[in-house]
Amino acid sequence: MPEELSQIVCPIQRAATLVADVTVIVILRELQHGPRRFSHFVDVGLNPRTLSKRLQCLVSEGVLSRTAYAESPPRVDYALTDKGRALTPVLRALQEFGEEWMPAGPEDLAAFQAQTQKASTIPT
Amino acid sequence: MPEELSQIVCPIQRAATLVADVTVIVILRELQHGPRRFSHFVDVGLNPRTLSKRLQCLVSEGVLSRTAYAESPPRVDYALTDKGRALTPVLRALQEFGEEWMPAGPEDLAAFQAQTQKASTIPT
DNA sequence: CAGCATCCACTTTGATACTG
DNA sequence: CAGTATCAAAGTGGATGCTG
Numbered sequence: 001m002p003e004e005l006s007q008i009v010c011p012i013q014r015a016a017t018l019v020a021d022v023t024v025i026v027i028l029r030e031l032q033h034g035p036r037r038f039s040h041f042v043d044v045g046l047n048p049r050t051l052s053k054r055l056q057c058l059v060s061e062g063v064l065s066r067t068a069y070a071e072s073p074p075r076v077d078y079a080l081t082d083k084g085r086a087l088t089p090v091l092r093a094l095q096e097f098g099e100e101w102m103p104a105g106p107e108d109l110a111a112f113q114a115q116t117q118k119a120s121t122i123p124t
Numbered sequence: 125m126p127e128e129l130s131q132i133v134c135p136i137q138r139a140a141t142l143v144a145d146v147t148v149i150v151i152l153r154e155l156q157h158g159p160r161r162f163s164h165f166v167d168v169g170l171n172p173r174t175l176s177k178r179l180q181c182l183v184s185e186g187v188l189s190r191t192a193y194a195e196s197p198p199r200v201d202y203a204l205t206d207k208g209r210a211l212t213p214v215l216r217a218l219q220e221f222g223e224e225w226m227p228a229g230p231e232d233l234a235a236f237q238a239q240t241q242k243a244s245t246i247p248t
Numbered sequence: 249c250a251g252c253a254t255c256c257a258c259t260t261t262g263a264t265a266c267t268g
Numbered sequence: 269c270a271g272t273a274t275c276a277a278a279g280t281g282g283a284t285g286c287t288g
Contacts, residue, residue, distance in 0.1 A: 003259075011148055011222025012215060019218075020144025025137055035215025038270050047262060052271060062225075073269040074268085083225045089137060093217040094143075099205045101186070127279075163249050172283060176251055197249040203275085 023054045035079040147178045159203040
């Protein structure tokens with residue numbers, strides 16, 4: 001995902017770019033189940049460096065909310081905002097198109113699921 | 125857009141990656157009005173090199189059809205296939221999300237339109 | 249007209265290590 | 269725990285020029 005996302009002016013283009021990133025998709029998928037912590041995403045296989053960037057981007061885009069608790073060890077929760085939830089129809093459209101027109105054998109899906117440690121469907 | 129698109133197994137990810145490219149979006153938008161030629165896209169501002177790659181990718185993905193006529197000078201038409209038309213809901217979802225949640229001043233839109241020489245909405 | 253080959257520079261990423 | 273710093277490696281994109 002380009003660093004200059006904020007400079008993309010076309011709404012379609014910008015939204016598409018935002019969503020067309022493995023890391024972002026995994027993040028959104030995980031958050032569908034509720035708030036998650038930084039370490040959770042790391043456990044799921046995301047690179048801390050990229051994860052950090054995406055999280056910052058998503059927060060600054062208003063798609064995610066970041067809540068830090070004054071504890072030790074530190075704890076930070078990430079959750080979907082209304083805007084983040086508004087992204088669901090997009091993901092669903094993407095998924096429906098993908099499932100109907102993008103042939104992917106069961107093995108492939110299994111590989112992907114193993115890779116991300118999660119199911120490939122986005123719950124309602 | 126990554127060259128190894130065919131290696132992306134997750135349907136969502138793959139469809140998203142396909143669509144998350146300025147060049148691809150412009151191509152799809154232009155084709156909404158009917159078949160277009162290579163030069164048309166060039167006229168619209170697309171780089172021949174990138175355009176060529178995207179066109180090949182879209183054709184091999186089955187999103188576009190390529191028709192070459194035995195003429196001189198050569199003539200080639202590109203058009204949406206059923207699969208290509210099936211992408212419309214995705215673009216629309218993207219657009220709706222973008223328009224509602226991605227603030228873009230009128231100036232920005234104007235800039236974009238000037239840049240692509242076209243309206244930024246996708247006709248039905 | 250359609251489109252490939254080349255050059256080149258910039259952007260982005262994974263791995264790894266370190267800190268408040 | 270939640271990040272950030274560094275570094276080398278690789279992928280991409282634009283400009284240009286050429287050909288069937």
